[in-house]
Amino acid sequence: SGSTDSDRTPVRVDSQDSQVSDTETVTDGGLGASAAGNRWPRQSSLSMREWDIPFDELKIGELIGSGRFGAVYRGQWHGDVAVKVLDVNYLKDEKTLEQFKNEVSTFRKTRHENLILFMGACMKPPQLAIVTSLSKGMTLYTHIHLRKDKFNMTKTKNVAQQISQGMGYLHAKGIVHKDLKSKNIFVENGKVVITDFGLFSITKLCFGNRKSDSLGIPPGWLCYLAPEIMRSLQAHNPHDVELPFSKASDVYAFGTVWYELLCGEWPFKGQPPEAVIWQVGKGMKQPLANLQASRDVKDILMLCWSFRPGDRPDFIRLHNIMDKLPKKRLERSPSHPIHLSRSAES
């Protein structure tokens, strides 16, 4: 309210959090050099949104890896960045591009310690890329499944609580992650950073370019999917259907991450996708009899993996539950009796 008109720049600022749907040509007073008839008018600096990055300003470096919807490169843009370059073949049509822009517009609204920093995006086809801070740490996936690092309970609780905080923030902002998994969680000097939230709808459209099994399901993905999603996979072709992701399905996925932290492996390890889909869709869970952990630790799993979405706790409650995990039982010690969990099959 202390702002005066002179504080306001002539540069267009996105009106609040409105979804971006235009090609941002502003009344440009003759400055915008848009070529007549060009669907993608050249954007003058005055007509750019504050998070648009001209592709030529990005220095693309080595390939870090490729995921479901394109390749991730190390890059330079005012320092080290990660550049997610999208496979434009899957974003050819207007509708898909629109969807991409909408997803990016949710991405840019986030500011939280435990979420990757969104820096901007290149939005001019054929160059479509998302630019974020570069994580120097390793993913939880690398720690747990490749390096076989063991997380004691203190560290498990610490990591899980940071995930809950980042996720609680996302949910408060109305953003469903849709792809929470150990590959999308970085740990850097003990600090947790979550990536790839809200991008799933685009990734889904890019299934075709990845190695996947007969059902068109990318490997290492199934065990994070809640029963309601499994059931919709059973009923439909995953390419056609809007899967019922929700805050509660994110909580289910968190349960799987909690299991990975505790066990060092994924639930339903080694089982074929059809079997996993069938079991989870029926409400069966990974048995916990061999898991050496206290009752309260296993209860968190059972809560997150509840069959009915409404029975799953939210991240604020999860954070509180983890806070109350008794200190003296945090370290697994052979002198402690193993608490038998209630039946995993419910």
Ligand code: ADP
């Ligand atoms: P996935 O999440 O399934 O591994 P992605 O396309 O998201 O697939 O990532 C591809 C690779 O790039 C992975 O090895 C991932 O760890 C890495 N990566 C993604 N984002 C970043 C980032 N911001 N900083 C560093 N590495 C990243």
Ligand code: MG
């Ligand atoms: Mg990822």
